Amino acid sequence: MAHQNRLAPEKWLENYADYLYTYARLKLPSKEAAEDVVQETFLSAFKSAGNFKGNSSEKTWLVSILKRRIIDYYRKEARKHERNMTSYQLPFYDNGDYQNHWIEQRAPKSWSADEGLQFDEFHQILQYCLSLLPPKHKVVFIMKILDECTNEEVCEEVSISVANLWTIMHRARLQVRECVEKKWL
Amino acid sequence: MTYKKTFIKLMDRTMLDCAQATRLITKQLDDRLNLFEKARLKLHLLNCNFCYNFKVQSTKIDEILKMTPEKLAENFNETYQLEPGIKDKIKNQIPKNK
Numbered sequence: 001m002a003h004q005n006r007l008a009p010e011k012w013l014e015n016y017a018d019y020l021y022t023y024a025r026l027k028l029p030s031k032e033a034a035e036d037v038v039q040e041t042f043l044s045a046f047k048s049a050g051n052f053k054g055n056s057s058e059k060t061w062l063v064s065i066l067k068r069r070i071i072d073y074y075r076k077e078a079r080k081h082e083r084n085m086t087s088y089q090l091p092f093y094d095n096g097d098y099q100n101h102w103i104e105q106r107a108p109k110s111w112s113a114d115e116g117l118q119f120d121e122f123h124q125i126l127q128y129c130l131s132l133l134p135p136k137h138k139v140v141f142i143m144k145i146l147d148e149c150t151n152e153e154v155c156e157e158v159s160i161s162v163a164n165l166w167t168i169m170h171r172a173r174l175q176v177r178e179c180v181e182k183k184w185l
Numbered sequence: 186m187t188y189k190k191t192f193i194k195l196m197d198r199t200m201l202d203c204a205q206a207t208r209l210i211t212k213q214l215d216d217r218l219n220l221f222e223k224a225r226l227k228l229h230l231l232n233c234n235f236c237y238n239f240k241v242q243s244t245k246i247d248e249i250l251k252m253t254p255e256k257l258a259e260n261f262n263e264t265y266q267l268e269p270g271i272k273d274k275i276k277n278q279i280p281k282n283k
Contacts, residue, residue: 009279013272021267022254035271042275049280092204100202108238112245119249119261126249144215145250151216170211177243 009046016059017042020066027070027146029127037073041066067148074142075157078135088134088175106178111185122184129179133172140165141172201229206236214247 020041024034044065052061091106093099102108130138136158143154155165201209206229209222218226230237257263 013275013279017267017272017275018264019254022257022265025265026252026254026257027250034265035267038267039271039275043278046278046280090204092202100204102203102235107235108242110234110238112241119257119263122249126246145247147251166208166212166215169215170208173211173214173243173246174207174239176246177239180246181242 009049012042012045012058012062016062019059020062023063023066024070026123027142028073029131033073037066037069040069044069064148067146070146071139071143071148074135074139078139081135088171090171091174091178108177109181109185111181125180125183126176128183129176132179133175137168137172140168141176144169199225199228201225203229203233203236206230206233207239210236210240210243214243 017038021034021038024037025031028034028037041062045062048065052058056064091103093101093103130141133141140154140158140160143149143157149157151162151165155162160168206226209218209226212218212222213226230240254264
């Protein structure tokens with residue numbers, strides 16, 4: 001029984017390298033970043049094979065290591081660009097009768113990404129739009145998207161409160177959507 | 186008179202503005218809404234095309250961001266392959282059996 005879940009590092013590469021790489025390409029802005037992260041994931045998996053409990057599948061285990069590495073990537077990026085904060089003005093009137101209602105020129109137009117969606121193109125636009133988020137917001141955003149950490153862990157990472165977490169996600173989603181619309185239409 | 190005033194006050198408290206509505210849409214994508222929030226959001230979306238578009242588009246964006254390799258293969262018939270050179274590099278790091 002104990003041997004049933006034993007790991008076979010020689011098999012990992014064969015079985016999961018392309019899978020992990022595809023996963024990384026989906027979440028990271030460049031081919032190079034994805035290659036680095038996959039290499040780090042394998043090295044870390046080789047080192048910590050002994051910690052594997054066998055209560056999840058090898059694949060799940062490897063993906064969770066990969067996710068942590070992806071978060072690390074954005075964390076490092078955030079540190080590099082700490083000062084590079086671009087401020088985003090919310091697309092709502094901030095006073096007057098229409099306070100907190102959409103500024104018409106910036107309000108979501110009617111479009112759908114389903115019509116003839118070219119995955120590559122849309123994905124590239126998305127990655128570009130993500131790159132415009134303030135670095136700290138990007139870390140928060142990615143951690144929520146990867147769904148690997150609890151809200152408390154995300155908050156601890158960037159020293160914010162849970163209420164603040166939703167404010168950041170709200171701003172980030174407004175900003176990303178607006179950017180995608182500009183590029184896509 | 187007072188009934189009318191109370192009614193308007195009550196409606197004001199119940200109706201969301203667009204900033205609040207988009208915040209709830211975000212919360213719905215990232216966490217979950219309680220029944221009261223769901224009802225308020227639904228009411229707002231019936232009356233606001235902008236927020237409705239925001240919801241549809243943000244949901245789509247979320248779907249692409251959360252895309253897994255399985256779904257990519259299934260929906261777009263695409264996979265990425267790690268370059269053989271890099272695979273070799275990793276292979277060299279496999280711990281030798283003792």
